Amino acid sequence: MSVTDDAIEAIKQMIVDGELRPGDRLPREADLADRLGLSRNSLREAVRALSLIHVLDVRRGDGTYVTSLEPSLLMDAMGFVVDFHRDDTVLQFLEARRVIEPAVTEMAARHMPDSDLEDLAKLLDSLGDRPTVDQLVENDLEFHRRIAGGCGNSVLASLLESLSGRTQRARTWRGITQEGVTERTLAEHRAILHALAARQPDVARAAATVHIAGVEQWLRQTLVE
Template sequence: MLLSGELGPGDRLPTERELSTRFWMSRNCVREAVRTLSSMGVLESRVGAGTYVTDLQPQVLLDGSSFVLELLRHRNVWEVMETRRVLDALAASKAAGRITAEQLSELRELMATMDSALDLDERIAADLAFHRLIADAGGNQVLAAVLRTVAGGTTAARKRRGLTDAHAMERMHAEHLLIYRALERGDADLAATAAAAHVAGVEAWLLDTDDSPADQ
């Protein structure tokens, strides 16, 4: 019903009895299916009103995958970083032709926050927001949602680098500035290259550390 388009965002799901009759399933099976889809963010139960299809926003549907990414991060941080590098480059490329003056102003504010923040967690939060804003500016909600999930799996590496690399802030500022200038000029190729190089810098740092990637 969902895949065929019979039900869409905000629509009310038929009752358990109706679904059981239509699909020749026991009501227990129907109940379990509804419970599973609810845990995935596809359905939501409203007390006294029934069960409804959610707005099916990509980020909501992908929230559950963040746990999977966290597991993968511990097993193979390299593949997570490689995925982020590819997605960041694509997001920056798409944003170059679409980003607004207001969004560029927000990027400048986030860069200023990263430069002035004394707390590492605050700096990382601004860094994540910087990249989220670029992804959102590209206009592809699915890409932005996937990138947000993948980027969350690299937070530990960012924090470790911030604690151990004395030049991390200086490099990050220069790399963010290059990305910003490419976006300001509307240069998609330069924006993609700068974004990829930014993530590659973290990968290079991981290669130089003595710890095993699986421990990052």
């Protein structure tokens, strides 16, 4: 379990124990980090993760509050995590991606028009060096969608888009909790693009395999923990 996961669990336990109730304001960051024995950076990442799934409400200039925790809100928030923490179905989707996507990427290296490859490069450049998790995942989804669309087989493209959408939440959570994932994702995307542009089908297939396997490996470890 990562340090950020530890911080998330600590805050969640405070809510479960009733120490933090709906509408309560969290203690000052420095005080809470010291009390929980965490770094302020880890605590900050945990707050960001919990605000993303609407457990916490960060009000700029005012503080961070526990949400109303209405049943419908909690169901949506917990669904975000339960998808892959308590159900390995998403792992099966990632396994399917690992089987299909490298082959599709290999086909794209042969068939994708040069103009589409240029647009793919612009898509990666548009992300910048420090994207948010949401921006990273959105760019990631579009990157793979375009490659699938350039493989020359609309059936495979449609199938892959369906599989990719089913793993979006897991990819978002990975972006929040795994250190260095943004840099790693961008580097792997660049490697795939380079192989496509060089018209190297075997290299493109290998780069895609490494990329998808990295997400799958992280998820397997998360489920074990």
